[in-house]
Amino acid sequence: MSATVNETAADALRAETIVKSFGAVTALSGVSLHVKRGEVLGILGDNGAGKSTLMKIITGYHKPTAGQLYVRGEAVDLASVDHARALGIECVYQDLALVNTLPIYHNMFLNRELRTPFGMLDHRTMRRRAAEALEDIGVNVPSVDEEVEMLSGGQRQAIAIARAVYSEAKILLLDEPLAAMGAREAGLIIDLIQRQRARGDISIIMIMHNYAQTLEIADRVMLMQHGEVTFSGAARDTSVEELLEIVRREYRAARAR
Amino acid sequence: MSQPISLRRHGSRLFALREASILVVAILLFGYFAISNDNFLSGANLQTLSQFIAPAAIIACGEIMLLICGEIDLSVGQVFALAPFIMAFSVKAGLGLFIGIVLALLVCAVVGLINGGITVLLRVPSFVTTLGTLFLINGFTLTISRGYPVNTPGGATIANIFGAEGYSEFLWALLIVLIMHAVLRHRRWGLHTIAVGGNLTGATEAGINAARIKVGNFVLTSVLGGVTGILEAFRIGSTDPLAGGTNIMFLAVASGVIGGTSLAGGSGTIIGGLLGATVLGVLQDGFTLAGINAFTFDMIIGGAILIAMIANIRVQGMRKGGRR
Numbered sequence: 001m002s003a004t005v006n007e008t009a010a011d012a013l014r015a016e017t018i019v020k021s022f023g024a025v026t027a028l029s030g031v032s033l034h035v036k037r038g039e040v041l042g043i044l045g046d047n048g049a050g051k052s053t054l055m056k057i058i059t060g061y062h063k064p065t066a067g068q069l070y071v072r073g074e075a076v077d078l079a080s081v082d083h084a085r086a087l088g089i090e091c092v093y094q095d096l097a098l099v100n101t102l103p104i105y106h107n108m109f110l111n112r113e114l115r116t117p118f119g120m121l122d123h124r125t126m127r128r129r130a131a132e133a134l135e136d137i138g139v140n141v142p143s144v145d146e147e148v149e150m151l152s153g154g155q156r157q158a159i160a161i162a163r164a165v166y167s168e169a170k171i172l173l174l175d176e177p178l179a180a181m182g183a184r185e186a187g188l189i190i191d192l193i194q195r196q197r198a199r200g201d202i203s204i205i206m207i208m209h210n211y212a213q214t215l216e217i218a219d220r221v222m223l224m225q226h227g228e229v230t231f232s233g234a235a236r237d238t239s240v241e242e243l244l245e246i247v248r249r250e251y252r253a254a255r256a257r
Numbered sequence: 258m259s260q261p262i263s264l265r266r267h268g269s270r271l272f273a274l275r276e277a278s279i280l281v282v283a284i285l286l287f288g289y290f291a292i293s294n295d296n297f298l299s300g301a302n303l304q305t306l307s308q309f310i311a312p313a314a315i316i317a318c319g320e321i322m323l324l325i326c327g328e329i330d331l332s333v334g335q336v337f338a339l340a341p342f343i344m345a346f347s348v349k350a351g352l353g354l355f356i357g358i359v360l361a362l363l364v365c366a367v368v369g370l371i372n373g374g375i376t377v378l379l380r381v382p383s384f385v386t387t388l389g390t391l392f393l394i395n396g397f398t399l400t401i402s403r404g405y406p407v408n409t410p411g412g413a414t415i416a417n418i419f420g421a422e423g424y425s426e427f428l429w430a431l432l433i434v435l436i437m438h439a440v441l442r443h444r445r446w447g448l449h450t451i452a453v454g455g456n457l458t459g460a461t462e463a464g465i466n467a468a469r470i471k472v473g474n475f476v477l478t479s480v481l482g483g484v485t486g487i488l489e490a491f492r493i494g495s496t497d498p499l500a501g502g503t504n505i506m507f508l509a510v511a512s513g514v515i516g517g518t519s520l521a522g523g524s525g526t527i528i529g530g531l532l533g534a535t536v537l538g539v540l541q542d543g544f545t546l547a548g549i550n551a552f553t554f555d556m557i558i559g560g561a562i563l564i565a566m567i568a569n570i571r572v573q574g575m576r577k578g579g580r581r
Binding site: 081082085091093095096097098099100101102106110111113115119120121123 | 442444445448459464524
């Protein structure tokens with residue numbers, strides 16, 4: 001028993017046999033995962049595999065039907081997104097939760113605005129801190145006053161990641177961080193993710209579509225199909241071919257049923 | 258440290274640009290009528306002008322907040338008519354003027370809660386929700402008043418403070434515009450209103466309570482509608498069940514849109530709304546002095562809204578296109 005506790009304590013996040021049903025539909029049927037401190041976990045799977053549902057359970061958006069989450073070894077029942085956030089769980093959604101019509105620095109502080117003693121927005125300090133934070137994290141933008149609308153897809157993704165990192169995320173979830181991105185822009189985001197990993201105190205869970213990119217960035221990969229985990233292992237011990245073979249096998253088995 | 262400061266100037270210039278074009282239009286129109294008609298700059302006419310601008314500007318403050326967060330209130334003109342009746346009947350019932358005003362504004366707040374509640378909780382588009390409450394409130398006001406106007410209660414001093422004295426209604430409008438400008442640009446409420454209208458899902462994911470923002474802005478708009486109705490009742494001295502109506506509501510929405518507020522949500526300006534109301538007021542007043550009739554004026558307003566919207570979209574396109 002004590003061995004189990006020690007083992008979980010080493011994990012920044014651990015999910016055990018998570019089940020999630022929406023009425024008659026079972027989106028997740030007993031999914032377990034864990035990610036260590038400073039580790040990057042890539043989750044692969046087709047649409048409808050349950051990746052997004054799993055993500056929303058970890059961020060406190062959905063409550064699991066059954067199963068248990070552990071954050072830094074402690075069992076937690078996430079009551080809300082704010083609760084998860086208070087535990088250092090941050091998520092960068094695919095839509096990036098950026099407001100196009102607001103400048104970068106307002107987006108960096110969205111819902112965490114700095115205020116003067118009279119409750120007025122402290123534009124000056126937010127502007128300065130946003131510029132400092134972006135420089136620190138290594139994101140180049142022309143000006144923090146630029147409206148997000150004016151930025152490229154890669155820049156927008158970088159801003160969203162920078163915001164999560166700046167808010168001192170300990171467990172960072174990225175939903176398709178390289179989706180719809182050219183090679184050069186994807187390269188910038190991969191650099192950004194790897195720089196965060198190099199810091200060693202942040203755990204990253206990425207939902208991905210591209211197998212080769214996932215094996216390149218992640219320490220470990222997990223394959224999900226129809227609400228179950230069909231593969232989990234170190235990225236260096238597997239290959240795109242092996243993963244695709246598992247996908248095909250499961251697909252054939254599902255059709256036979 | 259020098260860099261953020263220079264960036265800041267750049268940013269406010271962009272924001273200013275949006276209001277500058279409508280300011281220029283307002284000044285040009287003002288200049289045109291001042292030169293073409295000797296009576297335009299007379300004290301009496303400027304007072305009339307200010308009394309035309311004030312109600313549209315106050316209600317525009319509410320409509321602009323709603324438009325920014327992606328909603329609209331069509332019923333505000335009926336709330337405008339209802340509020341002074343609640344006040345008058347409260348006074349008649351012996352509750353006193355102060356309690357009468359408080360009660361009237363509370364009723365307005367409840368209307369806002371109903372508008373917001375139906376829109377947000379039951380997911381009925383606000384266009385439809387407030388179209389329903391528009392008729393409902395109008396019928397209610399006609400019923401409790403039996404269709405007859407009543408005298409506005411209160412002595413001369415109170416009436417003067419609340420709109421009867423020359424520029425008092427305009428001063429109220431300026432005060433409300435300044436407060437709402439500060440709320441939009443310098444308070445979390447304003448920033449979150451923009452966020453909810455600019456990216457509803459994103460704002461929710463960031464933890465912003467979108468329902469609270471939207472319902473709050475419905476309440477604000479209804480209360481501002483009630484305030485305007487009460488100010489106008491004091492100014493005119495009589496409380497009419499058919500005062501306000503869709504006319505004042507459309508003027509307020511038009512003021513916002515002409516001032517640069519986007520109908521698509523996510524951006525807008527309160528100062529622009531005041532300038533929009535000023536443009537409409539100067540047009541109305543100037544053409545009245547020139548002897549052009551009310552039918553023509555509607556065509557002119559319609560044209561002005563179309564031109565403002567086309568200009569708005571083109572300027573936005575230029576800002577984006579020029580910087581990509």
